[in-house]
Amino acid sequence: MSSVEAAEKLKQLPAWLKERPWVRNAVTTLVWVVAAFAVQKNGYNALGIAFLVTAVFITVMLGLIAIADYVSRGQSDTTQRQRARNIAIAVALGAMVLMFYAATIVRMGGNVVNRPLVIPGAGIVGSGLR
């Protein structure tokens, strides 16, 4: 399959998903089941939290798409294209947040979240407040 054909298929994906709301629900459920297992296995360490953040991200994104689909019913083609662009930007920004989160964990180690928020005598960590 050429990249042009792949791009064409990708373009049809939102319409395909729109006709099958159960796919969104199934994906959301599956993501949460995986996240739950990951947390159960790893606890609330960096990896477990990463799974939970991913699950929240996917749920929010799919929810946004569902809401946008509902709101844009009967709207013009131009509006629908605008909506697709907005969703793409939202997904890209969300993915960037996740990517920076993952890279922070990788570079600083999993224990980066296992530190006291308040150190007696030193105040709130990182805030300069005592």
Added chain:
Amino acid sequence: MADLGIQADISGTRENISDVGDFFALMKPRVMSLVVFTALTGMIAAPGSIHPVLGFIAILAISIGAGASGALNMWYDADIDAKMQRTAARPIPRGRVSADDALAFGSFLSAASVLTLGLLVNWTAGGLLAFTIGFYVFVYTMWLKRRTPQNIVIGGAAGAFPPMVGWAAVTGGVSVESVLLFLIIFLWTPPHFWALSLYRCRDYERVGVPMLPVVAGPAETRRQIVLYSLLFVPVAISPYFIGLGGLSYLAVSSILGAVFLKLAFDVRRITEGREGDATAKKLFLFSILYLFALFGVLLVEKIVMRVMA
């Protein structure tokens, strides 16, 4: 322009009709795939290791940086793209994306890719990526492309940097091996692109881009193709001699290099009519295969070596 039947509106779309796919097309996905492949090879071939998450981020940033420079190239060249058969269907000449949107999109992604690579991986790789984007946009697109027939020779450096960036992402530096990977693509570009321009030279002539066949004529271009091929093939084989490639690399690069040279000499020999065009097209297509094979073998060899170790 009328003969192409295209209603080009490069100043901006009147209606906001561009969709996500149009912006994706701005990033030249085919070029991006080659960039991803060569950068990945540079990364795997480099001594040392990188965490898979950081490796993925590096490849993503490099590919987005390449895509961003493609978008900026399309923004700047929209006027001539509209008049060339090969590029007339690009999003800006078709009126799908406005020139302003393309500029904003390319600029944002350029900055984002460089900052991401620098902050999350290392600043040597980030700096090299910034240099690559700057070289492609300012040196090749804006300066050389419309001024000199050597445009593709010097500008080809931009396409040769990705394996170096990949290498730098792992090692944090530049070495002889990574420079050799750079040289392979750098010397591959002129015969590859001149073979294309031999049978697309009317396009370049129409828009006044001084490609070698337009300025010096097809005969000189064919001679230059042979000369650059004679330089390129030994360099393509040389990774074996500095220990970067193994025996299978030597075998593949030598055999396919011999075929490459034969095709280059064919281009020099068969100059007339459809057969001449067909020979140039054959060299153009084979050059893509050759480059993929060179980097593919290197990649497989390194992966096998790591698995066996």
